Amino acid sequence: MTTSLLAYLLIPLFTAILIPFAAKTRRKLADVLANVTLLAGLLNISFILFNPANIALSFSNITEDGFALLMIFIIYLVALCVTFFSSYFIGDDSKVNRVPYYSLIMTSVSAMCGIVTTGDFFTLYIFVEVLAVTSFALIASDESGKGLEGAIKYFLLTFPASLFILFGIAFLMLTAGTFSFESIKIIIASGIPAGAVVFSLSLILLGFLIKSGVAPFHAWTPDAYEGAYAPVSAYLAGIVTKISGVYAVIKISIMLRLFEIKAYHTAEILMFLGMLSIAIGALAALRQKELKRMLAFSSISQIGYIILAAGMGTPLAILGAIFHLVNHATFKTVLFLNSASLEKGAGTSDMRKLGGMEHAMPWTSWTSIVALLATAGVPPLSGFWSKLIIIIALWDGGAKTYAVLALLFSVVTLAYFMVMQKKIFFGNPTEASRNAREVRPAMLAPVVVMCLLIAALGVFFPYIYSYLVETIAARIIL
Amino acid sequence: MDLVTILKTAVAVPVIGSLLIPVANKISVQVRNAYAVALGLVTFAAAASLLPHMMNGATATYALSFPLGFDFVLNADLLSVFMAAISSFVSAIILIYSLDYISHYENQTEYYTMVVLFLGSMMGLVFSANLLWMYIFWELTAFASWRLVGFFRSDRDVAKANKTILVTVFGALCMLIGILMVYFDHGTMDLRLLRGETITTAAAMLILVGILAKSATLPFSTWLPDAGVAPSTVTALLHAAVLVKIGVYAYARIFGVTFMVSPAFSHGVLIIAGLSALVAAGAALIDKDIKRIIAYSTVSQLGFIFLGLASGNKTAFVGGLLYILMHSIAKGGLFLCAGIVEQNTHNKDITKMGGLIKTMPITAVAFALCSLSVMGIPPFGGFFSKFLVFKGAAQHGSILVLIIFLAGAMMTLLYLVRLFYLVFLGEDKASNPREGSATMVGSVLALALIGLALGAFIYYPSLYVDMLTTQLGVGLETIQ
Numbered sequence: 001m002t003t004s005l006l007a008y009l010l011i012p013l014f015t016a017i018l019i020p021f022a023a024k025t026r027r028k029l030a031d032v033l034a035n036v037t038l039l040a041g042l043l044n045i046s047f048i049l050f051n052p053a054n055i056a057l058s059f060s061n062i063t064e065d066g067f068a069l070l071m072i073f074i075i076y077l078v079a080l081c082v083t084f085f086s087s088y089f090i091g092d093d094s095k096v097n098r099v100p101y102y103s104l105i106m107t108s109v110s111a112m113c114g115i116v117t118t119g120d121f122f123t124l125y126i127f128v129e130v131l132a133v134t135s136f137a138l139i140a141s142d143e144s145g146k147g148l149e150g151a152i153k154y155f156l157l158t159f160p161a162s163l164f165i166l167f168g169i170a171f172l173m174l175t176a177g178t179f180s181f182e183s184i185k186i187i188i189a190s191g192i193p194a195g196a197v198v199f200s201l202s203l204i205l206l207g208f209l210i211k212s213g214v215a216p217f218h219a220w221t222p223d224a225y226e227g228a229y230a231p232v233s234a235y236l237a238g239i240v241t242k243i244s245g246v247y248a249v250i251k252i253s254i255m256l257r258l259f260e261i262k263a264y265h266t267a268e269i270l271m272f273l274g275m276l277s278i279a280i281g282a283l284a285a286l287r288q289k290e291l292k293r294m295l296a297f298s299s300i301s302q303i304g305y306i307i308l309a310a311g312m313g314t315p316l317a318i319l320g321a322i323f324h325l326v327n328h329a330t331f332k333t334v335l336f337l338n339s340a341s342l343e344k345g346a347g348t349s350d351m352r353k354l355g356g357m358e359h360a361m362p363w364t365s366w367t368s369i370v371a372l373l374a375t376a377g378v379p380p381l382s383g384f385w386s387k388l389i390i391i392i393a394l395w396d397g398g399a400k401t402y403a404v405l406a407l408l409f410s411v412v413t414l415a416y417f418m419v420m421q422k423k424i425f426f427g428n429p430t431e432a433s434r435n436a437r438e439v440r441p442a443m444l445a446p447v448v449v450m451c452l453l454i455a456a457l458g459v460f461f462p463y464i465y466s467y468l469v470e471t472i473a474a475r476i477i478l
Numbered sequence: 479m480d481l482v483t484i485l486k487t488a489v490a491v492p493v494i495g496s497l498l499i500p501v502a503n504k505i506s507v508q509v510r511n512a513y514a515v516a517l518g519l520v521t522f523a524a525a526a527s528l529l530p531h532m533m534n535g536a537t538a539t540y541a542l543s544f545p546l547g548f549d550f551v552l553n554a555d556l557l558s559v560f561m562a563a564i565s566s567f568v569s570a571i572i573l574i575y576s577l578d579y580i581s582h583y584e585n586q587t588e589y590y591t592m593v594v595l596f597l598g599s600m601m602g603l604v605f606s607a608n609l610l611w612m613y614i615f616w617e618l619t620a621f622a623s624w625r626l627v628g629f630f631r632s633d634r635d636v637a638k639a640n641k642t643i644l645v646t647v648f649g650a651l652c653m654l655i656g657i658l659m660v661y662f663d664h665g666t667m668d669l670r671l672l673r674g675e676t677i678t679t680a681a682a683m684l685i686l687v688g689i690l691a692k693s694a695t696l697p698f699s700t701w702l703p704d705a706g707v708a709p710s711t712v713t714a715l716l717h718a719a720v721l722v723k724i725g726v727y728a729y730a731r732i733f734g735v736t737f738m739v740s741p742a743f744s745h746g747v748l749i750i751a752g753l754s755a756l757v758a759a760g761a762a763l764i765d766k767d768i769k770r771i772i773a774y775s776t777v778s779q780l781g782f783i784f785l786g787l788a789s790g791n792k793t794a795f796v797g798g799l800l801y802i803l804m805h806s807i808a809k810g811g812l813f814l815c816a817g818i819v820e821q822n823t824h825n826k827d828i829t830k831m832g833g834l835i836k837t838m839p840i841t842a843v844a845f846a847l848c849s850l851s852v853m854g855i856p857p858f859g860g861f862f863s864k865f866l867v868f869k870g871a872a873q874h875g876s877i878l879v880l881i882i883f884l885a886g887a888m889m890t891l892l893y894l895v896r897l898f899y900l901v902f903l904g905e906d907k908a909s910n911p912r913e914g915s916a917t918m919v920g921s922v923l924a925l926a927l928i929g930l931a932l933g934a935f936i937y938y939p940s941l942y943v944d945m946l947t948t949q950l951g952v953g954l955e956t957i958q
Binding site: 395 | 546613644647
């Protein structure tokens with residue numbers, strides 16, 4: 001555990017406990033507390049990340065692990081966007097009880113920070129479970145019934161993942177005698193009981209793959225995202241799934257590349273699953289009629305890129321995976337928040353019932369365009385660079401077929417987003433669209449900020465790249 | 479101003495300036511329109527002012543270091559300035575023409591933003607000396623053309639716009655794979671360092687797919703006639719002046735002045751270009767939609783440009799480059815004339831038109847002059863370019879290719895005469911048409927007269943292009 005970053009974990013937890021007491025009589029106070037805590041955390045981490053003195057030292061004065069800093073930044077950013085959006089989205093909606101809602105979000109922020117700062121598998125497992133429980137409750141926060149269905153599906157389908165992880169961890173203790181990442185790396189490097197360690201790591205990996213919603217374990221994601229309360233699906237897709245699943249997969253793949261002989265094909269299987277996800281997610285997204293389901297499949301496809309790169313395992317590939325993880329968090333948050341705005345503004349996010357929304361909701365339309373272009377990897381937005389790094393890394397590592405396929409599936413990504421944009425924002429107004437109007441500026445603010453970030457990450461790519469190389473690659477990968 | 483500043487101006491003014499057009503719209507519509515036209519004119523002025531410097535043998539380079547060899551390099555040389563001047567000129571004319579043409583439609587702010595952004599990405603593309611940045615600007619043009627083709631928002635229009643972007647992006651991704659192959663073979667994507675190197679056939683083919691998709695050559699030509707649903711200014715911009723020329727420019731840049739390619743590859747390109755020229759000319763002969771006919775004509779004429787650029791000798795290459803110039807001017811004029819006709823008759827079907835020469839005399843004259851240039855009748859500019867292309871191709875020595883192209887040239891004559899006859903001559907069928915507004919008619923007349931002037935003063939452009947070919951051409955035979 002990186003103790004210097006403990007505050008990021010403890011303060012949201014404290015707020016989570018405080019909210020039920022403080023907001024007992026004045027419920028609006030829950031909004032304020034959650035937003036203020038997250039904003040303070042975000043400012044704090046930004047101050048560390050963008051401080052030239054820290055950059056000059058590659059953050060060695062703060063933490064030994066630059067990866068965690070970046071992840072904490074993105075966790076706070078997405079969480080703040082979602083809570084800020086929610087505080088206006090919920091409005092006078094009596095179906096959602098603010099107090100548990102914000103408490104749960106704060107708890108899950110705390111759990112995610114725990115995941116990214118921990119240094120051993122057992123703590124990781126505990127935080128992942130905390131995160132799973134809070135997400136389960138958050139999905140069900142819309143008490144109209146659909147949320148409950150999504151929650152149960154989420155619970156049932158990710159439950160086996162926890163079993164695999166727990167079993168793997170137990171086996172790891174038996175064979176390696178330790179949970180600590182560093183000790184495991186040393187054991188792997190010494191090369192003694194390689195087979196058993198690989199087996200236990202693979203079990204843990206399998207668990208986390210299910211949690212990340214990679215094909216063929218993706219069945220739960222569309223249902224959960226569709227059923228969840230609208231801002232919650234942005235929260236889940238934007239950050240929770242990434243941290244509870246993909247982050248750990250990247251961590252493990254960093255270990256796997258220490259094995260001499262490509263970890264008994266585990267890495268190859270990882271790459272195959274990544275490619276499968278890209279293909280299945282993209283092709284299934286083409287056929288969706290409901291916006292949130294489509295975005296869920298798009299998530300599966302994009303996570304495929306991250307997993308594919310993680311499986312490749314070269315330093316450049318891991319960099320690409322981390323960069324894409326960050327980028328995906330930004331543009332998926334925009335798209336899911338926009339789907340929530342559509343629900344608010346037009347009453348539905350069903351693509352069949354929408355059309356010609358660009359006049360009623362121009363901001364939502366243009367921010368969607370920015371996010372979808374970034375997802376499809378159109379330059380000069382952020383998604384282009386992360387995909388390019390992944391493709392170059394794949395090619396360089398000898399996986400040329402995967403590189404070509406991954407690149408060409410960008411066209412499919414573009415295709416389903418073009419269909420989406422056409423059905424929802426262009427074309428002739430339908431019944432639902434005629435009465436629609438743009439959501440209030442405060443709800444647009446998080447989306448616009450994210451879009452600016454997408455553009456900035458793309459335009460200032462050299463700085464991002466040098467951060468990734470000097471802080472992350474130099475420290476944790478090599 | 480020193481050359482590097484002018485170079486930066488030519489790229490930065492339209493790219494960054496375009497993003498401020500929505501802001502200008504907040505002030506007033508007039509300010510926005512004036513601002514957009516000013517951006518176009520400044521860009522043209524910057525590009526044109528580089529021409530004499532290039533003639534004197536100067537070059538200008540601006541470089542920004544990026545990791546992994548992704549350096550952002552802008553380089554002005556004879557070829558890039560040539561292309562930049564042509565496309566910014568036609569774009570500026572189109573912007574002026576748009577003032578009236580577009581004034582009664584929705585989404586005008588988006589339109590002006592995208593036209594200028596498009597111009598800016600074109601400038602970035604021609605001046606980029608790094609393959610990756612060429613690709614980046616290439617995709618930006620695809621984005622802008624997606625919004626422009628989808629200017630009208632019916633389902634059909636938007637579907638065609640989606641088709642346009644998907645076809646070109648697919649091509650671009652193939653090209654990106656090719657670029658990455660070059661990157662891994664040579665360790666760099668900087669065109670200045672790659673000059674004179676050989677390129678593997680696989681990489682060349684993949685890059686070619688991207689080029690063919692963008693320049694709407696067979697088998698990727700289907701998006702171009704479909705994109706005719708857009709307003710005529712957009713089709714002029716996309717089909718005549720800028721977008722399709724990106725493909726031929728990239729061909730000239732990558733295979734003409736940078737890499738050595740195998741003769742078999744060039745020959746393959748010639749065959750594809752020949753078939754494209756022939757098939758598209760055939761389609762132009764039978765279609766009834768005025769804009770689709772001109773669009774097919776573009777597909778066909780692009781085949782001739784490829785014939786010039788790929789024949790592998792100096793004469794043909796000079797002809798090909800001149801062809802780019804002449805075709806941009808003449809075809810831009812044709813599309814804008816079609817715009818006047820379409821707007822004033824509310825019709826695109828040529829069988830329902832006729833006798834328009836009486837009511838639209840200036841448009842008819844401009845149309846005729848532009849057609850003559852496209853056909854290649856002396857003394858129009860189009861004659862010299864076509865002549866040089868054929869002369870060079872004859873020296874290259876493939877009789878089959880030559881016959882295909884001769885047939886294509888004959889058909890050009892036929893379909894343009896047919897088009898002119900059905901629209902402007904014959905009996906009057908349309909209901910009370912009238913001449914277009916002064917700005918619109920002035921724009922087309924300017925293009926038509928410039929086409930004529932370029933023919934009369936062919937000495938200057940050909941001197942420039944000759945110098946370009948001598949200095950930059952790679953692996954060209956010089957047969958006199």
